[in-house]
Amino acid sequence: MSNLRFHAVKESMSRIPVQIEERERRSELFGSHTFNETAMRQHLSKDAYKGVMSAIKKGTKIDRNIADQVASSMKDWALSKGATHYTHWFQPLTGATAEKHDAFFETVGAGMAVEKFEGSQLVQQEPDASSFPNGGIRNTFEARGYTAWDPTSPAFVYGTTLCIPTVFVAYTGEALDYKTPLLRALQAVDSAAVDVCKYFDKNVKKVNASLGWEQEYFLIDSALVNSRPDLVLTGRTLLGHSSAKGQQLDDHYFGTIPNRALAYMRDLEHECMLLGIPVKTRHNEVAPNQFELAPIYDEANLAVDHNSLLMDVMNKVAERHNFRVLFHEKPFAGVNGSGKHNNWSLSTDTGINLLSPSKTPMSNLQFLTFFINTIKAVNEYEELLRAAIASASNDHRLGANEAPPAIISVFIGAQLTKVLHDLENVTKGKLSPQEKTDLKLNVVGKIPEILLDNTDRNRTSPFAFTGNKFEFRAVGSRSNCASAMTVLNTIVAKQLIDFKQEVDVLIAKKDMKKDDAIFNVLREYIKQSKRILFEGNGYSDEWEKEAKKRKLSNNKTTPEALKAKVSESSLKLFEDLNVMNRVESEARYEIEMEEYILRIQIESRVIGDIARNHVVPTAIKYQNTLIENVSGLKEVYGTGFKKLAKEQMSLIEQISGHIEMINTKITQMIDARKSANNIEDIEKKADAYCFKVKPFFDEIRYHSDKLELLVDDEIWPLTKYRELLFTK
Numbered sequence: 001m002s003n004l005r006f007h008a009v010k011e012s013m014s015r016i017p018v019q020i021e022e023r024e025r026r027s028e029l030f031g032s033h034t035f036n037e038t039a040m041r042q043h044l045s046k047d048a049y050k051g052v053m054s055a056i057k058k059g060t061k062i063d064r065n066i067a068d069q070v071a072s073s074m075k076d077w078a079l080s081k082g083a084t085h086y087t088h089w090f091q092p093l094t095g096a097t098a099e100k101h102d103a104f105f106e107t108v109g110a111g112m113a114v115e116k117f118e119g120s121q122l123v124q125q126e127p128d129a130s131s132f133p134n135g136g137i138r139n140t141f142e143a144r145g146y147t148a149w150d151p152t153s154p155a156f157v158y159g160t161t162l163c164i165p166t167v168f169v170a171y172t173g174e175a176l177d178y179k180t181p182l183l184r185a186l187q188a189v190d191s192a193a194v195d196v197c198k199y200f201d202k203n204v205k206k207v208n209a210s211l212g213w214e215q216e217y218f219l220i221d222s223a224l225v226n227s228r229p230d231l232v233l234t235g236r237t238l239l240g241h242s243s244a245k246g247q248q249l250d251d252h253y254f255g256t257i258p259n260r261a262l263a264y265m266r267d268l269e270h271e272c273m274l275l276g277i278p279v280k281t282r283h284n285e286v287a288p289n290q291f292e293l294a295p296i297y298d299e300a301n302l303a304v305d306h307n308s309l310l311m312d313v314m315n316k317v318a319e320r321h322n323f324r325v326l327f328h329e330k331p332f333a334g335v336n337g338s339g340k341h342n343n344w345s346l347s348t349d350t351g352i353n354l355l356s357p358s359k360t361p362m363s364n365l366q367f368l369t370f371f372i373n374t375i376k377a378v379n380e381y382e383e384l385l386r387a388a389i390a391s392a393s394n395d396h397r398l399g400a401n402e403a404p405p406a407i408i409s410v411f412i413g414a415q416l417t418k419v420l421h422d423l424e425n426v427t428k429g430k431l432s433p434q435e436k437t438d439l440k441l442n443v444v445g446k447i448p449e450i451l452l453d454n455t456d457r458n459r460t461s462p463f464a465f466t467g468n469k470f471e472f473r474a475v476g477s478r479s480n481c482a483s484a485m486t487v488l489n490t491i492v493a494k495q496l497i498d499f500k501q502e503v504d505v506l507i508a509k510k511d512m513k514k515d516d517a518i519f520n521v522l523r524e525y526i527k528q529s530k531r532i533l534f535e536g537n538g539y540s541d542e543w544e545k546e547a548k549k550r551k552l553s554n555n556k557t558t559p560e561a562l563k564a565k566v567s568e569s570s571l572k573l574f575e576d577l578n579v580m581n582r583v584e585s586e587a588r589y590e591i592e593m594e595e596y597i598l599r600i601q602i603e604s605r606v607i608g609d610i611a612r613n614h615v616v617p618t619a620i621k622y623q624n625t626l627i628e629n630v631s632g633l634k635e636v637y638g639t640g641f642k643k644l645a646k647e648q649m650s651l652i653e654q655i656s657g658h659i660e661m662i663n664t665k666i667t668q669m670i671d672a673r674k675s676a677n678n679i680e681d682i683e684k685k686a687d688a689y690c691f692k693v694k695p696f697f698d699e700i701r702y703h704s705d706k707l708e709l710l711v712d713d714e715i716w717p718l719t720k721y722r723e724l725l726f727t728k
Ligand code: ADP
Pocket: 210, 211, 212, 213, 214, 294, 295, 296, 297, 298, 343, 344, 345, 346, 353, 466, 468, 469
């Protein structure tokens, strides 16, 4: 047929998996295309090596001379890996990664040329990047933005380009990217956590936040994706009746990975090994053609870079395999969407995971300190945490009958619930020596045995303690993890600072022993944070009612959720902790609102176009066939035709009904869009798109999906769900 659909299905069915041979061991490949510590040891002079390591570990400045040495060695190393170009690699607020390649090649007169790369080119660049979103920070007359080298994330060679991870800031110093606030948040949590660790171990000098993300995605044949304008332009299907078989049988989840997908994964994992992304786990997810990939966790900044890089690499490798990767949170209605779980913890330079309970009472007090402070932080800033994961696409999961809900709560499991309960009830007043001993032996002393076989799991909780880390499960699959990680680490930093102050006051003014003071403050925190703890079914209506009673926020849409980013308490939080000043916070808010508006606007245009220009004409074509049939019957059978043409006539009428509804709704939607576009105020405009334009999507879809069930399959223009989801 003129029909893209049939060609696409045919093409996709005839694919043969691109087989990849794995000759080398992964441990030998790992990181071989990164300028990591080993490579630096080999290629840098002693001074240069020391300079960079001190910058990484202590945040010291790298002087000009050292930078020149590093650049020159980095260039030689990169050339040996086949690089011809270099780029400052950064993460602007578009959500994608950005790069602008420059060749090492330079002419030096008299027809001669050399490969050259200097310290100044390594350390700082001024890309002409005035078209990235900046929320009004950069007026055109001072549109300069700078990228600056982040030595804590190793440079890498991808393809033929040396990529140098950088931050991206305005001439005036404001952050224009994801990385800058994240680095500041990590700094804040480091310093706050070190101060608290000193209660327990004076030797702790650095605390690192760790992140282990789990990336879910759909893998769909590229020809099938290309045959669907909605998938191509919006990343999700705006129309399409569900397939008779979806995920009901749970036969995809953890099943045998289909050959083509496996070949893709092996190729992808090979690339990841070269780039030092420590991918470890792969499996089928719940929905058909949905998969998951997870690495071994890493320091948070590096893990964020790795996830951004991974998403790029996934797209590139997919091209070789004639696949398209769908990162959208909800590409298909009626089957599960995708998320990106963020496993998070804090660990010291002395090798202690601060969220891992251990055998000795002292370290358990330390565990409880970080555990309870994290819960308290989430309780205080639950609305901000929800805002950190808000996006037009994630709205399809959060609070939309698919977990986790738009309500933030913390799951800790039955054993720890009991521990907190016991702690809370130790004594009403000051801890007496007798009770203190009891407490240590009977409460704290018991934690390790209980936890060693802690297998509690609650899949409906957005923020769950999983034995030695928290798992933030509501992050969107296409999001940059930096947003969630910046907020989480900032609120925990703030909480730890407050905690230290309160404990110090008790020690100084009330003459309390350190342990008593810590217990007393923690006990108060348990009482204050109770409302955030929830062990039940997060998807249930009862929880929604209960959460309302507890005064927890339940912001189901992005425009509602984002407002928490510019509340006075958030602005002050980010400012006090030097994560973002008010200009930066407000600019980000504006960028995200604007992005929301644009995404809904694009979806609205696409759904209008497909429904009107693809679906309705096809329905009319089929209706004409039916009409021909009816009039033929009339010619042949005369007045007796009515009995014979009854079903056809009913179909003709049903089709007319749906066509009418589609056209009416599209016209109304366009009007709503026009009014929305006339609104100046960004909040009101986002609200209009959310509550006046978007609701038409479901109505139009309903009628279009009904037509899909009525119209001849032979002429239906859109590739169907069963084809998209079940072609392997
Ligand atoms: P499960 O979710 O089944 O318990 P794991 O415990 O193996 O599986 O961990 C899931 C993810 O959590 C993995 O990506 C892993 O790297 C990450 N992870 C494990 N420990 C930590 C930690 N201390 N900090 C951050 N992420 C972690």
